[in-house]
Amino acid sequence: MGTHKKEANRKERQGKTGDGMANVKVKGENFYRNAKKIKTLNMFKDGKAQRNAAGEITKAASYQSRDRPIARVEPNRKWFNATRVISQDALESFRSAVQAQASDPTTYLMKRNKLPMSLIEEKPNVNGLKQHAAKIAVESQSFGDTFGPKAQRKRVKLDVSSVDDLAGRTGKMHDTYLERLEQAKLLSGTSGDADQGDAEQDGTLTTARESIFSKGQSKRIWNELYKVIDSSDVILHVLDARDPVGTRCRSVERYLREEAPHKHLVFVLNKVDLVPSKVAAAWVRHLSTQFPTLAFHASINNSFGKGSLIALLRQFSSLHSDRKQISVGLVGYPNTGKSSIINTLRKKKVCNVAPIAGETKVWQYVTLMKRIYLIDCPGIVPPNQSDSDESLLLRGSIRVENVEYPAQYVDAVLKRVQPKHMQRTYEIKVDEHMDANTFLELLARKQGRLLKGGEPDFDGCAKIVLNDWIRGKIPWFTPPPMKDGKGGGASGPVREGREGQLGEMSRKRKRDDETESPQNVGARPTRAPASAGGDAESNPGDGDEFEGFSEDEGGLEVNVEDGSTGSEGGDASMLVAGSISSDDEEGVEEEVLNISKALRAAKGA
Numbered sequence: 001m002g003t004h005k006k007e008a009n010r011k012e013r014q015g016k017t018g019d020g021m022a023n024v025k026v027k028g029e030n031f032y033r034n035a036k037k038i039k040t041l042n043m044f045k046d047g048k049a050q051r052n053a054a055g056e057i058t059k060a061a062s063y064q065s066r067d068r069p070i071a072r073v074e075p076n077r078k079w080f081n082a083t084r085v086i087s088q089d090a091l092e093s094f095r096s097a098v099q100a101q102a103s104d105p106t107t108y109l110m111k112r113n114k115l116p117m118s119l120i121e122e123k124p125n126v127n128g129l130k131q132h133a134a135k136i137a138v139e140s141q142s143f144g145d146t147f148g149p150k151a152q153r154k155r156v157k158l159d160v161s162s163v164d165d166l167a168g169r170t171g172k173m174h175d176t177y178l179e180r181l182e183q184a185k186l187l188s189g190t191s192g193d194a195d196q197g198d199a200e201q202d203g204t205l206t207t208a209r210e211s212i213f214s215k216g217q218s219k220r221i222w223n224e225l226y227k228v229i230d231s232s233d234v235i236l237h238v239l240d241a242r243d244p245v246g247t248r249c250r251s252v253e254r255y256l257r258e259e260a261p262h263k264h265l266v267f268v269l270n271k272v273d274l275v276p277s278k279v280a281a282a283w284v285r286h287l288s289t290q291f292p293t294l295a296f297h298a299s300i301n302n303s304f305g306k307g308s309l310i311a312l313l314r315q316f317s318s319l320h321s322d323r324k325q326i327s328v329g330l331v332g333y334p335n336t337g338k339s340s341i342i343n344t345l346r347k348k349k350v351c352n353v354a355p356i357a358g359e360t361k362v363w364q365y366v367t368l369m370k371r372i373y374l375i376d377c378p379g380i381v382p383p384n385q386s387d388s389d390e391s392l393l394l395r396g397s398i399r400v401e402n403v404e405y406p407a408q409y410v411d412a413v414l415k416r417v418q419p420k421h422m423q424r425t426y427e428i429k430v431d432e433h434m435d436a437n438t439f440l441e442l443l444a445r446k447q448g449r450l451l452k453g454g455e456p457d458f459d460g461c462a463k464i465v466l467n468d469w470i471r472g473k474i475p476w477f478t479p480p481p482m483k484d485g486k487g488g489g490a491s492g493p494v495r496e497g498r499e500g501q502l503g504e505m506s507r508k509r510k511r512d513d514e515t516e517s518p519q520n521v522g523a524r525p526t527r528a529p530a531s532a533g534g535d536a537e538s539n540p541g542d543g544d545e546f547e548g549f550s551e552d553e554g555g556l557e558v559n560v561e562d563g564s565t566g567s568e569g570g571d572a573s574m575l576v577a578g579s580i581s582s583d584d585e586e587g588v589e590e591e592v593l594n595i596s597k598a599l600r601a602a603k604g605a
């Protein structure tokens with residue numbers, strides 16, 4: 001209700017005259033006092049101004065007062081706590097001790113937010129500012145020049161004395177940049193495709209790219225990936241054992257290292273059944289120098305490495321015993337077997353699996369145990385200019401049926417596989433120098449895949465060959481790096497199965513299919529759980545394919561240990577490191593033995 005005058009106006013406006021219902025208070029406009037009104041009323045409640053007989057204000061009302069209220073910051077005990085000061089030497093030794101721990105791939109720095117991380121980690125580059133200031137102060141100007149009584153710090157001192165010097169310096173910087181670029185290419189294992197990469201960088205694309213080759217790179221997929229990473233405590237990076245370097249997402253590793261170093265990254269070398277055991281073991285040995293690595297074969301009834309993986313996840317969960325549960329995200333290239341690993345761990349089909357890329361569309365939560373959740377992620381393909389269409393297709397990241405001219409990629413398959421393996425797989429005579437057209441023609445005639453007029457169906461046959469390549473029917477693998485670090489990866493000299501007992505795959509796969517039939521399941525030897533965790537919903541060792549394999553021997557073990565560095569400077573008791581043990585040379589040798597034993601057992605089955 002308004003003031004008298006306003007109320008009268010309202011009545012007149014609305015044509016309500018007389019004092020009947022019009023004056024009854026109804027809910028709606030003007031019924032309740034609003035916040036502003038209440039504030040005004042409260043202001044008057046504090047009292048009115050006092051006036052003298054002449055009507056002058058002697059004491060202003062509180063809302064009229066111009067005195068500033070007394071403001072004070074509430075004292076805090078922390079202001080007076082003892083501050084600890086340590087010497088530079090002590091800090092240095094503390095830092096180096098922590099760095100030694102942190103650089104060990106099987107050790108984790110726990111409770112990072114309770115550690116003085118800014119003291120431990122010296123950020124290499126904070127927008128260049130801090131480093132730059134330190135550099136000027138320490139390297140280019142002496143202490144005396146800068147701060148002493150004869151300080152001459154009037155203008156910026158450049159490292160060069162003349163324009164020629166400056167020009168020389170620029171040339172040197174350019175050389176270093178090129179070197180770094182070359183090194184990065186080598187490290188990312190993409191130097192083989194350097195020519196095309198250069199062409200693309202120059203802006204001269206030789207051919208138009210089919211849109212299918214950009215699968216796995218969309219913003220949606222990357223959003224899914226970041227959701228998975230953000231929600232996970234442990235990231236399982238699934239690699240294809242046939243091409244671990246090609247299926248390694250270095251950008252994800254970098255992201256984790258820089259943005260989320262508290263998350264545990266573990267490599268899972270999946271599909272080890274498709275490569276010789278020696279090769280799998282060599283890759284495990286090589287990769288575990290960087291991150292903990294487990295060999296795995298995903299299959300609901302004939303798995304390998306399942307016990308070790310579950311034991312490892314249990315250890316991670318006990319490492320974070322303060323949490324209600326831990327989440328484990330599975331990331332990696334499409335078709336590497338992320339969903340299959342989840343199905344294997346759960347021992348039933350909980351995620352859709354298909355031998356084609358992009359089967360998983362959105363992230364998916366699966367409960368493994370009360371305290372361990374698994375998150376499936378769609379396959380991602382990190383955008384890399386030097387990744388050719390051919391390498392993406394051969395990595396299994398692209399659906400072959402959507403490729404327009406698949407026959408053009410068969411040459412690459414022939415180059416990477418020994419003729420004898422092609423011969424054995426397709427039962428046609430293949431020689432060393434056979435080109436793709438001749439091979440496809442022979443295959444088409446052998447399989448009766450002819451078009452109208454007796455023309456061989458090149459593309460149809462090419463799709464068969466490429467699908468067989470992706471599904472592991474054609475034996476191939478990337479040779480692991482040698483001891484001296486040479487070879488291996490896409491930059492290695494050959495990427496084909498020249499050693500080991502290859503060619504057995506199709507037979508073994510057939511056997512796998514047989515053993516997966518229900519009547520065989522009951523007959524399979526079963527093992528007791530690897531560790532006696534009470535909350536296991538699935539039995540880790542149960543159904544492990546290989547009788548001779550002792551998961552406890554070859555498995556990784558995470559220990560929560562006091563990572564006391566022995567340095568006097570830092571508060572060593574604060575530093576708690578979690579470490580994964582028993583994965584050194586001995587462990588790897590064990591792994592070789594186990595894998596070969598297991599494969600022998602499988603072959604003899």
Ligand SMILES: Nc1nc2c(ncn2[C@@H]2O[C@H](COP(=O)(O)OP(=O)(O)OP(=O)(O)O)[C@@H](O)[C@H]2O)c(=O)[nH]1
Binds near residue numbers: 298337354355
């Ligand atoms: N031989 C063999 N094949 C495997 C193994 N793990 C997975 N596969 C096969 O690889 C194919 C792809 O498996 P998925 O689990 O769908 O792969 P994914 O990584 O989830 O694929 P996206 O959904 O595209 O991300 C399927 O045909 C599986 O049967 C393995 O250890 N050995």
